[in-house]
Amino acid sequence: MENFARPKVVLSKCINLEATRYDGGIIKDEFAKKLGEFVEYIPVCPEVQIGLPIPRDPIIIVKNEPDKLIQPKTKIDLTQKMHEFSRGFLKSLNEVDGFLLKSKSPSCGVKDTNYYKDYEGKEPVGKTSGMFARKVMEMFKNYPIEDEKRLIDRGIRDLFLTKIFAFADIRTLKDNLTKSNLIEFHARYKLMLMTYNQTNLRVLGKIISNLKENEIDAYQNYSQIFKSSFNKKPSVGAHINTLLHAFGYFKDKLSPKEKAHFLDVIEDFSKGNIDLYTPIELILGFAIRFNEDYILKQKYFNPYPKELRRL
Structure with missing residues (x-):
């Protein structure tokens, strides 16, 4: 957990x-x-x-x-x-x-x-x-x-929960701030940033690529831009783009039937027949099966405690 x-x-x-x-x-x-x-x-x-x-x-x-x-x-x-x-x-x-x-x-x-x-x-x-x-x-x-x-409203609630837990995460990062910890933080939030604000993802990526050891000013700049990345809930299309990006890590390892099933699930999600967590759980299942740590660490797939999902 x-x-x-x-x-x-x-x-x-x-x-x-x-x-x-x-x-x-x-x-x-x-x-x-x-x-x-x-x-x-x-x-x-x-x-x-x-x-x-x-x-x-x-x-x-x-x-x-x-x-x-x-x-x-x-x-x-x-x-x-x-x-x-x-x-x-x-x-x-x-x-x-x-x-x-x-x-x-x-x-x-x-x-x-x-x-x-x-x-x-x-x-x-x-x-x-x-x-x-x-x-x-x-x-x-x-x-x-x-x-x-x-x-x-479920969409407003999901955005609120995503933001408060992401903001808490970056706030507590400063208690043990190092270059490697900030790089690791950014890596965990890449898919979330891809979904919410691709422009800020690119800007934050440049900050990370130019980091110097224990550069506090870089953290402050990173934190401000990070917090400005979640000002509106993502479109269904933005979620599908991220899900398909993550699916790319496994598509050559799956059987034709598995791939077809996942794409059917994406289609159902696009039509509003199922919620976001159905394709997310499929992706996480693939990540566990193929031991893909990068995907398993992504905050996009688990932005806040599961107990708060169905309220």
């Missing part, structure tokens, strides 16, 4: 941890609960931490120049307090790999917070991001930032 680096994930405290919602409630979320077995959570409730009580009168985001965070009942403007807390809290994070925030929240909502044009919260004009979430996205560009509702 593979050992995964343990991601550090900022979690809205009202998700499973404490009853900190405006109405004194708590959100029960099975995915976040299961994920907690494999990650280290860093809990936060921005609204409580700027001094609001539990329970509390609701707050809203008002469309303005700039936007305002207002508590309609009291008419209090909480914008500056939230900005100051958000900046200070996020700067204090020495190590973090992602954010799992509360949907629709005026502080933590990622994309679905109500946006109002009036200070009473009567006339919504669309959706926006919460004030704390905005600062997260500003200060942690390229990082996985999601809310619990968006993670119901």
Whole structure:
């Protein structure tokens, strides 16, 4: 069984941890609960931490120049307090790999917070991001930032999981950073990078080819480019390209029937009849059979713990 680096994930405290919602409630979320077995959570409730009580009168985001965070009942403007807390809290994070925030929240909502044009919260004009979430996205560009509702979508969830475990992996690499370890890291992520961002794969390959022993600056540059490689989920075609590339390691060793079966599986995957892990398991079976260590070490085939696949 593979050992995964343990991601550090900022979690809205009202998700499973404490009853900190405006109405004194708590959100029960099975995915976040299961994920907690494999990650280290860093809990936060921005609204409580700027001094609001539990329970509390609701707050809203008002469309303005700039936007305002207002508590309609009291008419209090909480914008500056939230900005100051958000900046200070996020700067204090020495190590973090992602954010799992509360949907629709005026502080933590990622994309679905109500946006109002009036200070009473009567006339919504669309959706926006919460004030704390905005600062997260500003200060942690390229990082996985999601809310619990968006993670119901399997594609979004898969990308989130892939990113937090990849980010944890490269973060922990610096604890034992050598030229050979960075080369080995790059080798393990080649097929994943091929799938997600071929341009960055070429750029990172050049960094690796020009490495000097214990060159810390190269790691920092490599890490930044690596983290920018996962900004969107790959197309089915990108996955098929990678699967066929890996299949090339075995096609001359397989029987005609085995090759035909694998290509039939790829066809089924392209049509959406089966999921990605069916051809992946076939490739891994070939790699075990023919003792192909390069394929067995590829993070593309096992990006995060299997227990999180079917949630």
